[in-house]
Amino acid sequence: MRAYSADLYRFAYWLCRDRHVAEDLVQDACLRAWKSWLELRDIALARAWLMTIVRNEYARGFARKRNETTLDEIDEAQLPSIPSFEAGLETAQIVALLPETYREPLLLQVLGGFSCAEIAGMLGTSEGAVMTRLTRARQALRQQYTDSIHRRTGR
Amino acid sequence: MSCLDFRREKLAEPRRRLSEVAQAHMDGCPACAAFAREVDDSERALDRALQTPVPEGLADRIIFRSRRPRPAWRVWALAASIVLSIALGFFLGVSRNAPDVYARLAIEHVVMEPESLSTVRNADPEAFRAAVRSFGGSMNELPGKIRYIRLCPVEDGFGWHIVFETPDGSLATLILVPGKRMPRIETASAGGWSALARPIRGGYYAIVAPTAAATSSFDKMLRERVAWDA
Numbered sequence: 305m306r307a308y309s310a311d312l313y314r315f316a317y318w319l320c321r322d323r324h325v326a327e328d329l330v331q332d333a334c335l336r337a338w339k340s341w342l343e344l345r346d347i348a349l350a351r352a353w354l355m356t357i358v359r360n361e362y363a364r365g366f367a368r369k370r371n372e373t374t375l376d377e378i379d380e381a382q383l384p385s386i387p388s389f390e391a392g393l394e395t396a397q398i399v400a401l402l403p404e405t406y407r408e409p410l411l412l413q414v415l416g417g418f419s420c421a422e423i424a425g426m427l428g429t430s431e432g433a434v435m436t437r438l439t440r441a442r443q444a445l446r447q448q449y450t451d452s453i454h455r456r457t458g459r
Numbered sequence: 460m461s462c463l464d465f466r467r468e469k470l471a472e473p474r475r476r477l478s479e480v481a482q483a484h485m486d487g488c489p490a491c492a493a494f495a496r497e498v499d500d501s502e503r504a505l506d507r508a509l510q511t512p513v514p515e516g517l518a519d520r521i522i523f524r525s526r527r528p529r530p531a532w533r534v535w536a537l538a539a540s541i542v543l544s545i546a547l548g549f550f551l552g553v554s555r556n557a558p559d560v561y562a563r564l565a566i567e568h569v570v571m572e573p574e575s576l577s578t579v580r581n582a583d584p585e586a587f588r589a590a591v592r593s594f595g596g597s598m599n600e601l602p603g604k605i606r607y608i609r610l611c612p613v614e615d616g617f618g619w620h621i622v623f624e625t626p627d628g629s630l631a632t633l634i635l636v637p638g639k640r641m642p643r644i645e646t647a648s649a650g651g652w653s654a655l656a657r658p659i660r661g662g663y664y665a666i667v668a669p670t671a672a673a674t675s676s677f678d679k680m681l682r683e684r685v686a687w688d689a
Contacts, residue, residue, distance in 0.1 A: 309518040317511045327514060334521045395501075395508035397610045401617065413474070414502075414509055420472060435471040442470040446501050 308351055309334075311415055312358050318411050319362045321400055333358040355416050356426050359408065398445055406441040409434050460484040465491045473498050561656035562647035565634050565665030568611065568620065570650060575622050576630055581608040590619045590635055594661030596687040602680045603631065618662075623677070629668065631677040637662040646671070659687040 309330065316333075317326035337357050399407060412423045420438065424431040465484045468477065469491075477485065485491050557563060569575065582605045590608075591598045603623030611620040611634075618636040625631050641663045645656040653674045656665040666681070668674040 309521055310513045313513045313517055314509060314511050318509060323511075323514065327517065327520075330517070331521055395504045399505070399508060401610070411509070413472075414505060417474075419475070435467070438472070439467055439470040442473070442498065442501070445505060446470075446498060 308354050311351070312354055315355055315411055315415050316358050316362065318399065318407065318415070319359070319404075329358060329361050333361045336361065351416065352418065352422060352426060355412065359426070395445060402441055402444065406437045406444075409437050410441045413438060462488060462491055466494060469495050469498050473502050559645045559647040559656075561636075561639075561641050561663060561665060562645040562654040563649060564613075565632075565654045565656060565667050566647060566649050566652045568613070568634055569632050569652060569667045572611070572620065575607050575609065575620060575632065579606050582606050583608065587619075587621060590621070591685055591687075594635060594637065594659055594687065596659065596661075596685055598685050600684040602633075602677065602684045606630070625673075625677060625680070629673055631673065632667040633677075633681070634665045634667070635662065636665070639663055646674075 312330045312333065313326055316329040317323060320326055320329060333354065337354055399410070402410065408427065409420075409423045412418050412426060413420075418426070420434045421431050424434045427434065460480045460483075462484075465481050465488070468481050485495055584601055584605055586608050587601070587605055588598050601623075603625040605621065606624055607620070607622035609620045610617050613634070613636050618634055621633045621635070623631050623633065639662050641656060641658045643658070645654075647654050648671065652667055652669065653671040654665055654667045655674045655678050656663055657678065664681075664687075666674050666677050668677055
């Protein structure tokens, strides 16, 4: 648990963006994991298993709106309306602005180090859908990054 | 492999080794090689951004809690936070139907984000200039020294939260809210704060300062230095 607590906390934080709620989420998830430890068949999968529990805890308690739709129903074009706010945004704020359907796979990939196939398994969707979401999330990030470089260099 | 296919692969899994065919494409395509370098740079920025500090002793608390039920003080803390929220609502008296709702919401925003007054964050004049531009305005001169800029959740979306140090050394908060139409200028006072909300072309802005005189003075300076209907 010690080995994973930092990654779990950061994942929880970027899901809910509240440090107190994030800690509660991680604690609740770990408590749940503790009780069902015997269900974990392969210790090598512990990290993915724990992150999935954190995600489920978040979905259960803090994101009831998710239940109104499934991941695959979401319009791929629903990236945040960044253009009117593009300048001055920090990477962290762009991440926070990403719709959950894009933010989740990005966090799982960056913080968890999982592949598209693994993320697809965790989110219960197809690998192709995960790739599309990651591509679009990074397009938004890349746009912000190049804009900020241009602002700094005055080009 | 086409450039489009290469870029899709790079954007989807930038931290993995490129496939042989993608590597071969990049070796022969300077534009895609430059694209890959840009993606790698933004990945490093992403890594830095996501490294939120982890609370000290988190692992110990997790292990401790796994052996004991949630202590009563946490329940009391939760109850206290609910009481505080309700009290704050009473204190500020923010009602959606009030004639000064936007001014009061601005005060509430400042009260709920006190760190904005003690933190220097993203204090980039160019970011402010760009925010003004996104409202269809243009800035002639800064209305003070910028100390804090953050994109914050506001009603129905996001707005800019900016804190200025004014020429007389006091702090004034400016909240820019896009898209929201308000019919007239509003003023409000609550909890030792004074606010003024004014409609502009792309939405409205609200100023929050310790006194009505300070709010009015900053509003005057802001209108002199920024052309909101440029």
